[in-house]
Amino acid sequence: MASSPDAACRHCPAERTAGCLSAAQVAVVACAPLxxxxxxxxxxxVQARPYDRxxxxxxxxxxxxxxxxWIMAAGLLLAGGTYLGLAVQLRVLTARSRAVLAAAGTGVVVAALAPQPVQGSSPVHMGAAACAWVALTVWPLTANLHTAAQPLPRFRVAVTGVLLVQLAWFFLQLIDDGAFLGAVERLLMLxxxxxxTYVARHLRRPGHPGSRRRQPHQGRASEAVPRPAV
Known part of the structure; x- marks a missing residue:
């Protein structure tokens, strides 16, 4: 049976210290959307000009x-940096999964550092933002552990489906300069x-507060491994 994130962290000594997240790191990821x-x-x-959210x-x-x-730019840099850090830290995930997450984080950072001009649009900003939107949308499908081949959980397929619908809605609003463009963008990003955040919570390093499962006996590990959680 395929391993869950918790089981992967508990059964591999190297990943237990280098591939999972501490409580503080999980808190940073969880606080990023807030x-x-x-x-x-x-x-x-604080906008001096009228702004329609x-x-x-x-x-x-x-x-x-x-x-x-700088306020909004700082928020974007924090979000992008968080996902770049996750891509580096989560060594229990496959290289493809980490690459997609790194692409998302890089896209957010570049979009923050290449702001839109007063008039017109920045191709760098728009390209980087599009890269981040697409990468974060498909990332649930790639979030696999370093385990044997396993069927894709329905939960991840459902998550991706919901994100694809929201992404399509956002692009339609963007093309037509829709009246709900800002609201749809915020919904999509959150x-x-x-x-x-869900993955980070399930890849919490054993031994920290909140890691509630006992480490199973080595000889009966296969009986204690739950269904895949990412």
């Missing part, structure tokens, strides 16, 4: 014409950030 929400809420409040994207808040654009 801090990003705080960033775009605060940035919207429903229709306008967060790129406007980080753009060159925004008031205190939905995309939920699954990395």
């Amino acid at each position: 801090l990003l929400t705080l960033a775009w809420t605060t940035a919207a409040l 429903t229709a306008q994207t967060i790129s406007v808040l980080a753009g060159r014409g925004a008031t205190h654009s 939905s995309q950030m939920a699954y990395p």
